[in-house]
Amino acid sequence: MTKKLLSATVILAAAVVLIGQGCGGGQEGAATLTIWETYNDEEHPVFKEMVRHFEETHAGVSIDVVRLPFAGAEPKIQTALTTKTEPDIARVDVSFLPKLASKNALAVLDDYVPEEFLAEVFPVALKSCMYEGSLYGLPDQTNGLCLFYNRELFREAGLDPDRAPATWDELIAYGKKLTRREDGVFGLGLRNSLWWSFPFFNTYGAEFLSEDGARCLLNSPEGVAAFQLKVDLFEKHGIEGGAWRAGGIQNDLGFQNERYAMIMNGPWAVKSLKRTGIDFGVGLIPAGPAGSHTNVGGNDLVVFKSCPNPELAAEFLMFVANEENQRNWALTLGQIPVNLKAMDAITSEEHPYLAVFVEQMRSAIPRPPTPYYPEIENLMIPEMQAALDGSKTVKAALDVAVKEIDKLLAGE
């Protein structure tokens, strides 16, 4: 037994060393780019195809694509940066870019991306790549929330299945007709993070941060009124099903299970919803006093400072964001293109869902860049939750949150 164990150990030890060596290192080449990306399993093959196409049209260039799970991507990138083992290019969430830029990890791309090209890029998405006046990346994907509604439930409630509520008041009226508490069916299901609340703040004209990024302004009268509406939908009007709760039925699952007749969701949800066979429509975010403005999420491709070939890397970024690739990306995956010319190719006749998103995005309001976004989310969430479950007034909750956020922004 022991003998066997020992010999097995020795063999294994040898194996580890050999295998280990076999895997070390990478090919050397003048023009190799390494990309870390977080595409999902539908996007990944489309992206790989794009990469192959780039390699074909650029002789001598080889691109190494590594797919990271979304949940571990940021810690992995930051750990790599501590030892300067980062890749050349990474795909990062728009909220992560300012942190990378402020910590001097990224290459400034102003010299590599011509003005004419920038003019083609969807401005709302491009804004997420700017930090303190410099360009640090190019968007590869942009998104924002719209209102999804279940046409079948609309019909049952005697509502027009081809028309989403246009204003918040209308949404409340619709919601009252759609809610059937005894069956556990609610007019609406909402999420609770700050990002998912921006459609409320934006339609009320509430500003997120001051111009210089040093103060949070969400406890302004507009901000309070906006969030009061979110609270009222649940508390006063009783049309929201508590989807925002820890451990609650999330909006998308509740919608799939016909628990919520309306939810806010992004373009990523269209494909999987179609698969479930639910008859649904997509409308604009209901208008508030300031009109209909959604939030902005998405991803940017960034080039790290250590990249020996930033010009080539920038060329790849432009390749991903060019008209042809963006049109292909949008039509294959049903996502919002980041290229204005590609946007024009999307007609409501051929792409009814996507066209709504494209229209909505044109008036979307991006977050001002701040390296502290994750921390701000963190400070907001419990306070917003307290306001939602009624243990605090909206004003009191937002005041406390803003106070803490201001402390954070002041570097305390």
Add this chain to the structure above:
Amino acid sequence: MSVRRTSVARSTALYFGLTVAAVVVLFPFFWMVVTAFKEPGQAFSSEILPSQPTLENFRRVLSDFGFGRYFANSVIVATTAALFATMFATFAGYVFAKKQFFMKERLFTFLLISLMIPGMMYVVPQFAIINKLGWMNTYRAMIIPHLANVFGLFLMRQYMMTIPNELIDAARIDGAGEWQIFRKVMIPLSIPIIATLFLLTFQFHWNNFLWQLIVANVERLYTVPVGLAMFKSAHEELYTLKMAGSCISVLPIAVLFFFAQRYFIEGMTMGAVKE
């Protein structure tokens, strides 16, 4: 008393109690398996058994997500790591249990303290070392930093303390050297705890996500936990796929446990009883 007379009633009650307890304890496990057979839209439905069970989740996990490769990597990493970690802990546990040496108590205290620091704090410095050694993208990087398992050493020491010193003395009188005593006396008597520790370290490495992701910059080195994390993107989580992947990932541990059970139970007991 009247044990015999009430034995039928008593054993019925016992079986009832055991069964209820088993149902409760195994319910999450059962739910995981059931969810793996559900349609994606039904992940949260409360029906006990899916009305239309599907194998689609398993098919996608295995083909579209390339779980085979992840699985192979995890087997290599977890097996090797468990083997060496167990071996090193056996060596070290032996001397902490049976030998007197310079700085013994202080060393032991220091080892125990290291156990109380959250594992996350080790990640960045360990990564820096791996990088200095040029071990990025190797199995070595996934395995070697975790081979000094302090908890394992602790268990091993506790267990070995229960082995009578007389056995060691007798072997020494018979002319056995240190190595022979270890091999011929300690190892055979410690098989239960060795099996135990093997299983525990195997499980640790089998589930280790962050570290294995951080040291692998190539997808062909990804392991099962990294693969499981792929089912979650920015706004969506593919629950049914995740459950199917988990069902698959549980298999080796279940098999290992099944075979090691007898040793395992014995090993755990002795390890802790002697405080």
Add this chain to the structure above:
Amino acid sequence: MRSRDTGGGEARRIWSRTLTSRGRENLTAYAFLAPFLIIFAVFLVYPVVYSLYLALHQVPSDSFDVFGGLQFVGLRNFAKLFTDVKFWWSVLMTLYYAALIIPSGIAVSLALALLLNNRLRGVAIYRSAFFMPYVLDMLVIGIVWTLIYSPHIGILVRLFESVGITAFSEKGFLGMSSIAMPSVVFANVLKGAGFGMILYLSAIQNIPRSLYEAAEIDGATSWRRFTAITLPLVKPITFFMVVIGTIGALNAFVEVYAMTSGGPSVDVGGRALGATWVTGYYVFDAFYNQWRLGYASAMSYVLLALTMIVTVVNRRFLGEKD
């Protein structure tokens, strides 16, 4: 030549004389320890020392260089910790968590062990069944529990509704601040009970039957036999469970991450804080989401100090000595 030879022999003799007993024992001991200690020294001592160093520093706001470029801030991280309401709340929640999970973990383990301590057919199958959840991944188990606990359609809510209890229907188990923590603990106890069960089972089986028989003759009830014989004799296991339970509770974060992300919120002196916001989760959040390494390190060290205090107190309390 000769004298040199003699000298060599002399040296060898002195060497081997000093080596006898203590020296040789030390050498053998360290030879056995070597593989473990080398790995420990390289991969654990350095990080432990480094994290203490980190706790006294701050990652500069304009770089990722956490090795060369750290800013020395002295005890500022600790000073900040002492005024951080969120941190002290997390300590409180950790103690609450420990106070729930340690006794209930022990009780469930012991109960299962007592159930299994009977000559019945198929006991081995039950034993495996009870142990099985212990080897599952907490992340996966956590997701399953969120499905079970969810409001309106969760299986547990349905179960309660079927007997007329609707108190949990609206919010679900993880959405109510008063029962979120017990719910997390419950899930975790069921997962871990198999481990303690095995410890207790073997300890109980080691108790001589004669003790019980004698007690029976004296007319002791089965409850009395349990409290007078079983409990005192499994005390070493109980102590062991308390120690590893304490270490586990003070480092707990995966269960919280998987189930509640620290929520739901409760009002604490005007601030909304998480009902399951344990320190382990705060450390995770500071490290993983915010990359505040210095602060996370400082928390780890305060946590370490607390762990040691609690361990010592436990020892006193249970009257155990090594």
